[in-house]
Amino acid sequence: MTGLATPWSASLGLGVPIVAAPMGGVAGGRFAHAVSRAGALGLIGMGSAGSATKLSAQLAEFEAARGVDAEASALPFGIGLVDWGLRRDPELLDTALAARPHLVSIGFSERFDWVERVHAIGALAATQVYTPAEAVLAADAGIDVVVARGSEGGGHGDPRMGTLSLLDAVLDGIGGRATVLAAGGVSSGRSLAAVLAAGADGAWVGTALMASPEALTPESARPVLLAASGDDTVNTSAADAALGLPWPERFPERVVRNAFVEAWAARVDELRGSGDELDDFRAAFTAANSAGDHRLVPVDAGEGVGLLRSVRPVAEILDEFARDASALLGRWS
Numbered sequence: 001m002t003g004l005a006t007p008w009s010a011s012l013g014l015g016v017p018i019v020a021a022p023m024g025g026v027a028g029g030r031f032a033h034a035v036s037r038a039g040a041l042g043l044i045g046m047g048s049a050g051s052a053t054k055l056s057a058q059l060a061e062f063e064a065a066r067g068v069d070a071e072a073s074a075l076p077f078g079i080g081l082v083d084w085g086l087r088r089d090p091e092l093l094d095t096a097l098a099a100r101p102h103l104v105s106i107g108f109s110e111r112f113d114w115v116e117r118v119h120a121i122g123a124l125a126a127t128q129v130y131t132p133a134e135a136v137l138a139a140d141a142g143i144d145v146v147v148a149r150g151s152e153g154g155g156h157g158d159p160r161m162g163t164l165s166l167l168d169a170v171l172d173g174i175g176g177r178a179t180v181l182a183a184g185g186v187s188s189g190r191s192l193a194a195v196l197a198a199g200a201d202g203a204w205v206g207t208a209l210m211a212s213p214e215a216l217t218p219e220s221a222r223p224v225l226l227a228a229s230g231d232d233t234v235n236t237s238a239a240d241a242a243l244g245l246p247w248p249e250r251f252p253e254r255v256v257r258n259a260f261v262e263a264w265a266a267r268v269d270e271l272r273g274s275g276d277e278l279d280d281f282r283a284a285f286t287a288a289n290s291a292g293d294h295r296l297v298p299v300d301a302g303e304g305v306g307l308l309r310s311v312r313p314v315a316e317i318l319d320e321f322a323r324d325a326s327a328l329l330g331r332w333s
Contacts, residue, residue: 004017004325004329005017006201008179008201009201012076012102013076014039014040014041014202015038015040015322016038016039016321017192017196017203018192018202018203018318019041019043019078020040020041020205020206020209020314021080021204022043022044022079022080022081023155023206023210023300024082025045025047025217025218026215026217027042027043027215028045028058028061028215029044029057029058029059029061029062029064029065030214031209031212031214031215031314032044033061033062033066033075033077033214034065034212034313034314034315035209035214035314038314038319039322040318041077042075042077043077043078043079043103044058044062044078044080045080046058046079046080046081047082048082048085049085050081050082050085050089050092051089051092052089055096059095059099062077076102076103078101078103078104078123078124079096079099079101079103079105080104080105080106080107081096081105082106082108083110084108084246084248086106086114093114097118097121097123102123103126103145104118104124106125107128108128108156108248108251112125112127112141115141115142116142124145124179125142125143126144126147127145127146127147128147128148128149129149129170130149130158130159131166132166132169132172133173135148135173135174135178135180136174144178145178145181146174146179146180147181147182147204148163148166148167148170148180148182148200149163149166149183149204150163150165150166150184152184152185152254152303152304153183153184153185153254153303154206154207154210154233154253154254154300154301154302154303154305155206155300155302156247156251156252157184157252158250158251159254162184163184163186163195164182164194164195164198167180167182167198168198171199175199179201179202180199180200181202181203181204182195182200182202182203183203183205184302185303185304186203186304187205187207187302187303187304187308188320188321189322189327189328191203192324192325193324193325193328193329196325196329207225207301207304208304208307208308208317209314210225210300210308211225211226211308211312212312212313214313215314218292218294219292220295221299224258224294224299225256225301225308226310228256228301228306229305230302230303230304230305232257232305233254233256233301233302233303234254234261235252235253235254236253236255236264236265236298237249237252237268238261238265238267238271239255239285239289241264241268242271242282242285243286244286254300254301254303255300256299256301257298258294258295258296258298259296260285260296261298285297
C-alpha cells in the first residue's frame with residue numbers, strides 16, 4: 001500500500017484514509033476483513049433487513065478470515081447499523097458492542113442515546129449527516145466521526161447537497177470538534193485527493209468496492225454495476241414502497257435506473273396502496289429481491305459507478321486509490 005495518511009487515519013494505523021461504507025447486503029465479514037487487511041477500515045453493514053442473528057453470522061465470517069491470517073489479529077474494524085432497524089431489534093447493538101469493534105456507525109439517526117454505550121467499550125461513534133446543522137447536532141452529542149454524505153452517494157440518503165459543498169460547510173461548522181469524512185461520489189484516487197485537499201480526514205467509500213469478489217453483492221448485480229454510468233442513477237423510493245420497507249420519505253435510495261424504476265418512480269404512492277393486483281406485484285417483487293433478480297429489482301449505486309469497470313479485489317482497488325491520490329497531492333507538496 002502506497003503511504004497516504006491523515007492524522008486521523010494514522011491514529012488508527014490505517015495505510016489509506018478510507019472507510020468502506022457499511023452497505024447492507026454487500027459489506028459482510030469477509031469484505032470487512034479484506035478492506036482492513038488492505039490498509040483501510042472495513043465495516044460490517046447491517047441494512048434495513050439486518051438482525052442480531054445476521055450480524056452474528058457476519059462477525060463469524062470476519063473472525064474466520066482473521067483467524068487464518070496471523071498478521072490480522074489486531075486489525076481495526078467497524079460495524080454499521082441503521083437507526084430504525086436498531087429500534088426494531090435492540091439486540092443488534094448488544095451484538096455489535098460485544099464484538100469490540102473500533103468504530104460503530106449508526107445511520108439515519110436523529111437520537112444519540114447510543115453514543116455513551118459505544119464510548120463505554122472504547123469505540124468511536126460515527127453517523128452520517130446531510131446538512132451543516134446536522135453536523136453541529138452530531139458534534140454536540142459527542143459523535144467522534146461525522147460523515148458528510150453528499151447527494152452523489154449510492155443507496156439511501158437525503159440528497160440535499162453535493163459532497164464538496166456539504167463537506168466545505170461541515171468543516172466550517174465543526175472543524176476540530178470531530179473527525180470529518182467525505183461520502184458520496186468518491187470513486188477514484190482523483191476524488192479521494194479532492195476531498196483530502198479540501199480538508200476531510202478521510203473518505204467513506206462504497207460504490208467503488210461493490211463489485212469486489214469479497215463483497216456479498218449478488219452475481220446478478222455485478223453486470224449491472226459494470227455497465228452503468230453515473231447518469232444512469234436516480235434517487236427513488238419505489239423499491240422501498242414495493243417491498244413494504246418503512247424508510248422515511250426523506251431517505252430515497254440512489255439506484256441504477258431500470259424498467260421498474262422508469263415505470264414507478266413517479267407513482268410511488270400507488271405502490272403503497274392496496275388491491276389484489278398490486279398485492280400480487282409486491283409479492284413477485286419481494287420474491288425477486290430475495291432471489292437477487294436484478295432484472296426487476298434495481299441495484300444501489302452512486303454517481304461514481306461509471307468508474308467501476310471490472311471485478312477486482314479490494315486490495316487492488318484501494319492500492320490504486322492511494323497511489324493515484326498520492327501522486328496528485330504530491331504535485332503541490
